[in-house]
Amino acid sequence: MKIHIKNGRLIDPAHGVDKTTDVFIAAGRIVGAGDTPAGFTASCVLDATGCIVCPGLIDLSARLREPGFEYRATLESEMAAAAAGGITRLACPPDTDPVLDEPSLVEMLSHRARLPEFAHIHPVGALTTQLEGKALTEMAELFEAGCIAFGQANRAIVDNQVMLRAMHYAATFGFPVWLQAQDPFLARQGVAHDGEIAARLGLAGIPVAAETIALSTLLHLARETGVRLHITRLSSAAGIEMIVAARAAGIAVTCDVAVHHLHLCDHDIGFFNPQARLDPPLRAQRDRDALRARLADGSIDALCSDHTPVDDDGKQLPFDEAEVGATGLELLLPLTLKWAREMKLPLATALARITAAPARVLGIDAGHLAPGAVADLCIFDPAAEFHVTRANLKSLGKNTPFLGLSLPGRVRYTLIEGHLAYDGTLG
Amino acid sequence: MPLPDAEILCAQLAELIRPRLAANTVLVGIHTGGVWVAERLRELLGLTQPSGALDISFYRDDYHQRGLHARPQASQMPFEVEGAHIILVDDVLYTGRTIRAAMNEIFDYGRPARIDLAVLADRGGRELPIAARFCPHSLTLPAGQMLALEHSAAGRLVFRLTEA
Amino acid sequence: MTRNPQLTAEGELKHLLTIEGLPCEMILRILDTAAPFASVAEREVKKVPLLRGKSVFNLFFENSTRTRTTFEIAAKRLSADVINLNINTSSANKGERLLDTVDNLAAMQADMFVIRHASSGAPHLIAQHLAATGCDHIHVVNAGDGRHAHPTQGLLDMYTIRHYKRDFSQLTVAIVGDVLHSRVARSQIHALTTLGVPEVRVIAPKTLLPSGIERLGVRVFHAIDDGLRGVDVVMTLRLQNERMQGALLPSTEEYFKAYGLTQERLALAKPDAIVMHPGPMNRGVEIDSAVADGRQAVILPQVTFGIAVRMAVMAMLGGT
Numbered sequence: 029m030k031i032h033i034k035n036g037r038l039i040d041p042a043h044g045v046d047k048t049t050d051v052f053i054a055a056g057r058i059v060g061a062g063d064t065p066a067g068f069t070a071s072c073v074l075d076a077t078g079c080i081v082c083p084g085l086i087d088l089s090a091r092l093r094e095p096g097f098e099y100r101a102t103l104e105s106e107m108a109a110a111a112a113g114g115i116t117r118l119a120c121p122p123d124t125d126p127v128l129d130e131p132s133l134v135e136m137l138s139h140r141a142r143l144p145e146f147a148h149i150h151p152v153g154a155l156t157t158q159l160e161g162k163a164l165t166e167m168a169e170l171f172e173a174g175c176i177a178f179g180q181a182n183r184a185i186v187d188n189q190v191m192l193r194a195m196h197y198a199a200t201f202g203f204p205v206w207l208q209a210q211d212p213f214l215a216r217q218g219v220a221h222d223g224e225i226a227a228r229l230g231l232a233g234i235p236v237a238a239e240t241i242a243l244s245t246l247l248h249l250a251r252e253t254g255v256r257l258h259i260t261r262l263s264s265a266a267g268i269e270m271i272v273a274a275r276a277a278g279i280a281v282t283c284d285v286a287v288h289h290l291h292l293c294d295h296d297i298g299f300f301n302p303q304a305r306l307d308p309p310l311r312a313q314r315d316r317d318a319l320r321a322r323l324a325d326g327s328i329d330a331l332c333s334d335h336t337p338v339d340d341d342g343k344q345l346p347f348d349e350a351e352v353g354a355t356g357l358e359l360l361l362p363l364t365l366k367w368a369r370e371m372k373l374p375l376a377t378a379l380a381r382i383t384a385a386p387a388r389v390l391g392i393d394a395g396h397l398a399p400g401a402v403a404d405l406c407i408f409d410p411a412a413e414f415h416v417t418r419a420n421l422k423s424l425g426k427n428t429p430f431l432g433l434s435l436p437g438r439v440r441y442t443l444i445e446g447h448l449a450y451d452g453t454l455g
Numbered sequence: 456m457p458l459p460d461a462e463i464l465c466a467q468l469a470e471l472i473r474p475r476l477a478a479n480t481v482l483v484g485i486h487t488g489g490v491w492v493a494e495r496l497r498e499l500l501g502l503t504q505p506s507g508a509l510d511i512s513f514y515r516d517d518y519h520q521r522g523l524h525a526r527p528q529a530s531q532m533p534f535e536v537e538g539a540h541i542i543l544v545d546d547v548l549y550t551g552r553t554i555r556a557a558m559n560e561i562f563d564y565g566r567p568a569r570i571d572l573a574v575l576a577d578r579g580g581r582e583l584p585i586a587a588r589f590c591p592h593s594l595t596l597p598a599g600q601m602l603a604l605e606h607s608a609a610g611r612l613v614f615r616l617t618e619a
Numbered sequence: 620m621t622r623n624p625q626l627t628a629e630g631e632l633k634h635l636l637t638i639e640g641l642p643c644e645m646i647l648r649i650l651d652t653a654a655p656f657a658s659v660a661e662r663e664v665k666k667v668p669l670l671r672g673k674s675v676f677n678l679f680f681e682n683s684t685r686t687r688t689t690f691e692i693a694a695k696r697l698s699a700d701v702i703n704l705n706i707n708t709s710s711a712n713k714g715e716r717l718l719d720t721v722d723n724l725a726a727m728q729a730d731m732f733v734i735r736h737a738s739s740g741a742p743h744l745i746a747q748h749l750a751a752t753g754c755d756h757i758h759v760v761n762a763g764d765g766r767h768a769h770p771t772q773g774l775l776d777m778y779t780i781r782h783y784k785r786d787f788s789q790l791t792v793a794i795v796g797d798v799l800h801s802r803v804a805r806s807q808i809h810a811l812t813t814l815g816v817p818e819v820r821v822i823a824p825k826t827l828l829p830s831g832i833e834r835l836g837v838r839v840f841h842a843i844d845d846g847l848r849g850v851d852v853v854m855t856l857r858l859q860n861e862r863m864q865g866a867l868l869p870s871t872e873e874y875f876k877a878y879g880l881t882q883e884r885l886a887l888a889k890p891d892a893i894v895m896h897p898g899p900m901n902r903g904v905e906i907d908s909a910v911a912d913g914r915q916a917v918i919l920p921q922v923t924f925g926i927a928v929r930m931a932v933m934a935m936l937g938g939t
Contacts, residue, residue: 510655512655513655513656513659513667513668513669513934514667514668518669518937518938519937519938521938522631522935522938522939523652523669523934523935523937523938525648526648526651526652527651527652527655528655529654529655529657529658530655530658536663559668562664563662563663563664563666563667564662564663564664565663
């Protein structure tokens with residue numbers, strides 16, 4: 029299939045490209061931009077007038093709920109949501125049921141996901157069996173099966189000796205380790221940022237120290253082991269400053285932040301809105317402001333959706349009983365654009381955080397549109413609005429704190445390896 | 456239409472009541488106008504027994520339509536209700552619903568020997584089978600108008616007509 | 620966020636979920652309305668017909684015989700039919716979903732829910748659900764949710780203070796004890812600050828204070844002797860036994876030594892200071908028996924006033 033994308037504004041942050049030009053695709057790869065390559069006859073022409081043409085989005089954290097939680101979401105439903113959100117590649121955490129700690133499970137997942145309209149998936153393997161933080165998984169085998177990194181989702185490794193050994197072992201093979209920084213004891217029973225709002229609402233608090241103490245341990249062990257450490261879902265101003273300092277001291281560490289923490293803070297809990305029940309908790313306004321600024325200046329590498337479909341039974345509960353998580357695949361692009369608009373950032377800078385930068389974290393050749401690159405593209409209309417309603421969301425997870433809002437940007441086409449995975453001009 | 460002088464009506468009302476006074480007679484005014492009238496009557500009749508005061512907010516039959524009155528007062532019945540001759544006092548008799556509510560409340564304090572009703576004016580428009588035993592003045596008003604008693608700055612009781 | 624969910628568009632009380640955000644005028648109106656209800660209890664027939672034919676459901680997901688009883692008496696004195704449901708939280712977890720329980724009771728023509736729940740915000744959730752399912756004629760009264768609020772307790776405490784001290788604008792009030800876990804303390808703080816009490820103090824060890832508590836408009840003291848000096852009102856909080864686990868406090872003995880309200884300590888307050896407690900008391904833990912039974916204690920009047928305040932709240936809700 030040969031595709032000709034006409035009249036779009038091509039933004040390819042990895043190569044500093046931002047201009048109105050046509051793009052040509054053949055055999056699943058980019059064959060050129062600008063003038064029609066010699067001998068190119070398009071079998072399909074996509075009109076991108078008024079649209080941005082950019083690399084397909086790369087989401088560093090999306091729970092597909094398979095295997096184990098198919099009543100919440102299925103691969104089919106969530107892959108449709110990813111495509112509708114312009115996401116062509118995603119990493120999924122290992123907290124499925126069973127946990128992704130065996131090569132056969134990873135192979136099965138990869139096999140199930142091998143449809144042309146499905147985004148590429150990169151499973152994050154479990155670092156310890158059952159995520160229990162006691163015994164190491166067969167990382168080399170899991171890597172063979174397709175795992176791109178090893179992590180614990182949001183479960184902690186309590187025993188630092190295990191943590192040290194896990195990092196040493198991963199470092200032996202050069203496998204990256206992805207961890208959330210949250211001390212399980214300081215976070216015990218906590219449901220909200222330990223501050224004025226939690227005090228007012230009578231919610232058990234999780235202090236910022238839960239993040240900084242865990243982070244301090246992880247950074248020390250990363251220095252000790254030389255492992256490639258990626259910190260997932262930062263929540264605090266103090267946390268990001270520790271990472272900036274650690275990098276300056278020569279520690280190889282990358283990090284990401286979730287869309288929720290970029291736009292919301294503990295005030296958004298309002299009158300106990302269970303939609304705002306997230307992990308890590310939404311922190312204070314000054315934390316949010318620091319995350320926004322540090323993502324803009326590149327100190328935070330990437331922005332992810334932290335997509336976690338939760339059904340109504342899990343959400344229509346008192347705040348402290350409600351399950352954590354929110355749907356996010358279809359909101360990643362609009363919330364990135366909203367952040368860029370509010371911060372007055374160039375579009376290329378903003379889009380880099382959801383394309384080129386996460387590709388770098390993954391350590392793969394993706395997230396750019398140079399000739400020869402895999403034709404994963406997102407074509408979106410920045411002037412159109414996405415109205416966040418349950419009906420408009422393709423994900424089976426209909427719960428998000430952004431329900432009811434109108435956000436900037438609507439995806440018109442998503443291409444995965446040159447295959448039209450989503451066509452927003454239909455119905 | 457000129458409104459009657461409330462102070463003159465008080466004096467006339469006192470004279471209507473005077474022949475009926477007994478040893479066990481007590482006055483009970485209904486908030487707020489009725490309490491003022493009862494106080495006047497007590498002076499005019501030279502009664503030593505303190506008067507009662509009823510705020511019928513908790514007994515109104517329109518509670519479910521109109522809610523609770525904004526600032527209800529505590530009712531005061533500073534005497535034994537059981538066996539008393541109660542003269543229930545209000546400023547204006549209209550639908551009779553206030554009087555029904557007041558009588559209901561009185562019975563929650565005890566069983567009086569007799570209840571009479573005394574009002575300054577009867578404006579017609581009854582919705583319940585209730586009549587005043589003592590009433591010096593009658594008039595007819597359209598349903599949209601409200602006749603109520605006010606305490607003037609000079610301490611006089613005066614009638615005031617308002618559109619409902 | 621949306622407007623205060625407990626007020627109607629006209630500013631009338633629709634539910635009583637928390638004192639936070641209630642206008643001062645509304646709090647005073649509730650206290651004023653409670654006064655005539657207090658006198659109802661002194662009559663031959665201790666009952667008024669306001670809620671005749673109405674069904675009040677006491678929904679207690681957390682056991683509290685005492686609080687349930689006061690609500691029951693209040694509702695019965697308003698002539699309502701009262702249905703008591705004690706729903707054990709553990710069986711609620713295994714069985715029916717909270718909102719399914721609510722839907723079922725709403726289908727039984729309930730007019731008012733009095734709710735006690737271990738989770739902060741459960742009454743808010745129920746009120747929002749009733750609105751979303753077209754059942755917003757049902758009023759919700761929060762009888763204590765988690766650590767969040769116990770608004771009728773806060774209101775009866777204000778009624779008690781006003782009864783003895785008349786004017787809020789000159790008072791210094793100290794709240795002593797486990798503020799961290801106390802819904803009572805939060806409701807007291809919001810009520811006192813809204814009513815214009817110039818100095819509200821909280822006195823507790825750091826383990827029993829939530830972070831950010833000073834943002835609620837209180838002055839924090841860790842030494843009880845400093846905190847009690849010159850106060851008009853001492854509000855002691857109940858220390859629950861389960862707080863002795865989990866490294867918050869070493870022992871009840873040490874707590875009593877450091878924070879127990881004794882006669883000697885009470886002598887630091889103004890000579891006419893009153894002592895309050897929401898009950899049930901732990902004598903010899905947060906309060907010494909000599910103080911609990913002493914002339915400055917107004918703990919039993921609090922209970923009596925509590926019924927009048929709850930009658931006032933239910934009567935104001937029932938008529939809207």
